[in-house]
Amino acid sequence: MDVSEIIIAGDTPGVVWRLPVFRFEGASAEAPRIYIQAALHANELPGTALLHFLLDRLRQADRDGAILGGITIVPQANPIGSAQAHFGELQGRFDLGSRTNFNRDFPLISLEDRDCLLEQPDLYSAADRLKRHLLHMALGADLVLDLHCDDEGLQYAYIDEAFWPDAADLAAALDMKAVLLSDGESSAFEEAVAHAWKHGREGERRTTLPGRLSVTVELRGTRDVYPELARKDAEGVFRFLVGRGIVAAPKAGLQAFAGKAVPLDNIEMIRAPEAGAILFHRDIGDNVKAGDLLATILARPGAPEGTIEIRAPQDGLVVTRVSTRFARRRSDLMKIACAEPSRTARKPGTLEA
Numbered sequence: 001m002d003v004s005e006i007i008i009a010g011d012t013p014g015v016v017w018r019l020p021v022f023r024f025e026g027a028s029a030e031a032p033r034i035y036i037q038a039a040l041h042a043n044e045l046p047g048t049a050l051l052h053f054l055l056d057r058l059r060q061a062d063r064d065g066a067i068l069g070g071i072t073i074v075p076q077a078n079p080i081g082s083a084q085a086h087f088g089e090l091q092g093r094f095d096l097g098s099r100t101n102f103n104r105d106f107p108l109i110s111l112e113d114r115d116c117l118l119e120q121p122d123l124y125s126a127a128d129r130l131k132r133h134l135l136h137m138a139l140g141a142d143l144v145l146d147l148h149c150d151d152e153g154l155q156y157a158y159i160d161e162a163f164w165p166d167a168a169d170l171a172a173a174l175d176m177k178a179v180l181l182s183d184g185e186s187s188a189f190e191e192a193v194a195h196a197w198k199h200g201r202e203g204e205r206r207t208t209l210p211g212r213l214s215v216t217v218e219l220r221g222t223r224d225v226y227p228e229l230a231r232k233d234a235e236g237v238f239r240f241l242v243g244r245g246i247v248a249a250p251k252a253g254l255q256a257f258a259g260k261a262v263p264l265d266n267i268e269m270i271r272a273p274e275a276g277a278i279l280f281h282r283d284i285g286d287n288v289k290a291g292d293l294l295a296t297i298l299a300r301p302g303a304p305e306g307t308i309e310i311r312a313p314q315d316g317l318v319v320t321r322v323s324t325r326f327a328r329r330r331s332d333l334m335k336i337a338c339a340e341p342s343r344t345a346r347k348p349g350t351l352e353a
């Protein structure tokens with residue numbers, strides 16, 4: 001195993017960001033190469049914990065000579081976000097300097113332009129340099145896992161339709177409850193990787209990418225950072241690596257993926273019609289029926305007619321829920337995975353800003 005650091009100059013004097021990268025060289029040129037990162041949204045730590053335990057497992061495999069495919073791991077991908085303590089709270093999702101989501105605005109390039117990502121760094125801010133380094137590493141691999149988490153959430157993933165159902169082995173290995181099939185229409189990290197593969201050369205547009213995989217894994221919620229869960233998930237990723245021939249080990253019998261796989265159009269984003277305290281009646285993991293009471297908003301607390309009931313628009317599985325108990329008007333409350341498309345219009349791309 002090799003450990004190196006990517007060094008990125010800060011945007012102000014005296015600041016330098018250091019990004020540790022762990023690499024295992026694979027013994028077989030035929031085996032797929034994988035890139036895994038966590039905490040691109042710096043406040044989402046379940047993946048960092050997972051990779052801590054996975055690295056331990058991989059060091060043992062390395063000592064046993066069992067690493068076949070190249071493995072690159074960045075356990076904490078966003079030192080800039082990690083440093084953004086804002087009035088006592090970590091702001092890990094948006095770069096405070098540019099107000100940009102750390103997981104948006106990745107360059108949409110052709111694979112053949114990969115090396116351009118690291119050219120002329122002086123043209124880019126520290127956050128953009130970081131994004132370009134991360135994308136550059138990912139494009140050196142065949143399989144890419146970007147480990148995130150939701151606010152309160154089940155284990156699920158965003159997977160471009162181009163990789164489904166090939167990615168069902170990952171969904172099974174991580175015991176996912178749902179897979180949200182995305183349309184590849186955003187500038188999120190995972191979709192920038194897939195974009196480069198689809199446009200291997202200028203003008204090329206591939207719709208299937210055999211042998212490739214780029215996914216955003218949502219490892220439950222932000223508070224679900226525990227040694228048992230992280231070890232279990234690390235075991236899951238390890239089984240996936242064995243299944244894909246990246247690590248040589250006896251293949252454990254994998255259960256088939258038993259969760260739901262639904263297109264993003266079938267996600268009901270439940271929003272608050274008015275501001276107020278949120279009383280949730282249903283939790284993540286609940287299967288709800290159309291018309292079920294999901295939440296009550298105390299829009300005018302104390303007033304006899306001061307509450308608003310929010311009901312399920314159709315049957316579905318509650319995949320996520322916000323952890324705050326105060327809603328602003330139109331703020332998100334839940335994501336529900338349903339069998340039918342939502343009647344609420346959705347712009348192409350990601351569900352959230």
Ligand SMILES: [Zn+2]
Pocket residue numbers: 041044103148149
């Ligand atoms: Zn995230």
